Every structure is written in C-alpha cells, then in structure tokens.
Amino acid sequence: MVLVTGGAGYIGSHVALALIDSGLRVLIFDNLETGHRETVDTLMRVKPGAAEFLLGDLRNPADVAQIFKKYKIKAVMHFASNICVEESVQNPTKYYNNNLIGSLNLVDGMIKNGVKAIVFSSSAAVYGQQKYSPMDEKHPQNPVNPYGHSKLIFEEILRRYDELCGLGSVCLRYFNVIGADKAGRIGEWHEPETHLVPNLLTASETGGLFQLYGNDYDTVDGTCVRDYINVEDLADAHMSALNYLMDGGASDSFNLGSAAGHSVGQILAACEKVTGNGVNVEIQGRRSGDPAILVADNRKAKDILKWTPKRSLEDSIDTAHRWSRRLASEIRRR
Numbered sequence: 001m002v003l004v005t006g007g008a009g010y011i012g013s014h015v016a017l018a019l020i021d022s023g024l025r026v027l028i029f030d031n032l033e034t035g036h037r038e039t040v041d042t043l044m045r046v047k048p049g050a051a052e053f054l055l056g057d058l059r060n061p062a063d064v065a066q067i068f069k070k071y072k073i074k075a076v077m078h079f080a081s082n083i084c085v086e087e088s089v090q091n092p093t094k095y096y097n098n099n100l101i102g103s104l105n106l107v108d109g110m111i112k113n114g115v116k117a118i119v120f121s122s123s124a125a126v127y128g129q130q131k132y133s134p135m136d137e138k139h140p141q142n143p144v145n146p147y148g149h150s151k152l153i154f155e156e157i158l159r160r161y162d163e164l165c166g167l168g169s170v171c172l173r174y175f176n177v178i179g180a181d182k183a184g185r186i187g188e189w190h191e192p193e194t195h196l197v198p199n200l201l202t203a204s205e206t207g208g209l210f211q212l213y214g215n216d217y218d219t220v221d222g223t224c225v226r227d228y229i230n231v232e233d234l235a236d237a238h239m240s241a242l243n244y245l246m247d248g249g250a251s252d253s254f255n256l257g258s259a260a261g262h263s264v265g266q267i268l269a270a271c272e273k274v275t276g277n278g279v280n281v282e283i284q285g286r287r288s289g290d291p292a293i294l295v296a297d298n299r300k301a302k303d304i305l306k307w308t309p310k311r312s313l314e315d316s317i318d319t320a321h322r323w324s325r326r327l328a329s330e331i332r333r334r
Helices: 010-021 037-046 061-070 085-090 092-112 146-165 196-206 231-246 264-275 299-304 313-329
Strands: 002-005 026-030 051-055 075-078 117-123 168-174 176-178 209-213 225-230 252-256 261-263 280-284
Touching: 002 010, 010 026, 010 037, 010 075, 010 231, 026 037, 037 051, 051 061, 061 092, 075 092, 075 231, 085 092, 085 146, 092 146, 117 146, 117 231, 146 168, 168 231, 176 196, 176 231, 176 313, 196 209, 196 264, 196 313, 209 264, 225 231, 225 313, 231 252, 231 299, 252 299, 261 264, 264 313
Parallel strands: 002 026, 002 075, 026 051, 075 117, 117 168, 168 252, 176 225, 209 280
Antiparallel strands: 225 261
16 A cells, blocks of 8 residues: 555645556545545545545654554655745744654654655755756755755655665655646645646636736746646656655655746746636736746656656646636535
8 A cells, every 4th residue: 555645635636546547555644734625535436445545644643653553554655745935934833843743753654664665745946046947956955945945854854764774765856737637536726726827727717817927037928937747747757756666766856847948928828728718917026036947857757767748738738727617616616
C-alpha cells in the first residue's frame, strides 16, 4: 500500500488517482483543513477497495503512529503542507510548524516501521530569485519566503536521513501546475483560489474583474513568463519517481516543468479561446520580487526518471475549464 499524505488536495489527489488507475492500493491521509472530502469520496469510487481514507494530522504523533499500526505501508507520497506564499510571509510559524514538524513526524514513523522510500512534493520556490533561465537543479537555492524555505529545509533533512538511515527520497520541484483529470473526476479546488488559470476561467465565465500584475516586463507582451506543467503529467512524474526508488535509484531532486515559457497574456488569450468569453482585465503594478521569466530545465528528470510531459497548454486549459464549470454547477451547491 502506498501512503499519500495530503491526498485530498489538488496535486495529491491526482497522484492518488494515478496510483489507483495503475492497480496499486492507496491510503489517503488528510486532515481536510484545505482538502475536500468530496475529492476523497470520488477517489474511493474509482476502484472499490483500492483506496482507503484515514482522517488525521501529521502534527499529531498519535495520528502518524495510527497509520503504521493499521496499514502495511511500502512507500510514501508526501504532499501534506500549507502552500500559500503570501500567507507564509504573514504567518511563518504556521508554515514551519505544519511543513516541517508534521513532515518530521512522518519520517520518524517511516524509520520506526522500516519504510524506506518517499517521494516529496517540493517546489521551484526553493530557488528564490532566478540567476539564469531555464533553471536547472544546480541553480543557487536561496528561497525568499517561509514556504520555499520550509521546502528546502525538508529536502536537506531527507538527504541527511538517507545518509544516516538509508531512507531513499526523490524531491520533485514543481513549477506552475495547471489542468485537471481529463475524465473530469477531480480537479483544482482551493478556497480561496489564488492561482492564475482558475481565476482567469472564473472571470471569463462570470464577467468578473481579473487583476493583472505588471505589463511592462521585457517579455513578448510585457507580462510575466512562467512554465506551466499539466497536473496529469506531474502525476506521471510521481509514478516514475516511485518506480525509480523501488528499483533502487539513489536519492535525488528533480525539476518538473514543461521547459516552455508562456506569458500571462498568452494564458489569458488561451482561456478566452477555450471559454469563448472575454476577460475584464485591470492592470496593476508589478508585485515585489516577481521575475520577468521563470522556466524549468527538465532534462535531468527526462534522463534519469525517463519522464516526458505529454499534454499541451491547450489540453491543460480545456480540462481546467471543464472542471471549473462542474465545480461551479455541482459541488458548490452542496
């Protein structure tokens, strides 16, 4: 059985779905602080008996002990964390407590119970301000907020646990994740929503105002350029990372991105094309610390994990749009 912490959240649920679809048994562990029970219920219906759910919090050692007492865990996919950059600046204690204390409790439980493989949901935020683009794994690491710092610290902790305890780990550094399950079973669902594509789609569908921060960068259209990676491609990478570890691969860190940059203006235009509606845009000044361009060098993941992103930007926005409409029409009415 594979343990998926944070399996009721956006990325964790898509990885849990990939595990279930591949024929593996999954334990979804989540405190439902930001994840959704509806997502868990959907996952448990995919293949009856393939997934179980355990409500709990990694910050509570008793809850962690319960995982390993009740279930025979072979490997861990670790997503449970707080993820809002702005909130991490305002409330760093929350982020260090949840993202580090909870993670340490998890690793302690793994070591005590002989579980030797963990795939960790890290972030490109470990790099901080870019020094060059595209960014490879050798790029300097100097995170500029507690969220990114918490991810970097735990990466370092995992490296030390490998040296001292033989705990194999793969740290996956995501760039900008978009899209949804192509079958429409699950998708992106944050409350409040802070991510670009869901907010653009909502503005397009409702006629609401979208605030665009900065249109005077030295880019193709003056807006920031970012690397957008499809969530199902991301899930595929986690499957590759798990297989790599189970086959005896050495602990390592990998960038996950498409290696292609798209500007906010280009994403906006793509959303308008998919929905058939325009977006009301209000131009704001640049946000402090936003670099003009941020794109991943993903060659290491291609070479070692044998992973290649397959979905196009249009595929990602189309699945996100179909999920957004379902979320608006069905789930929020409950």
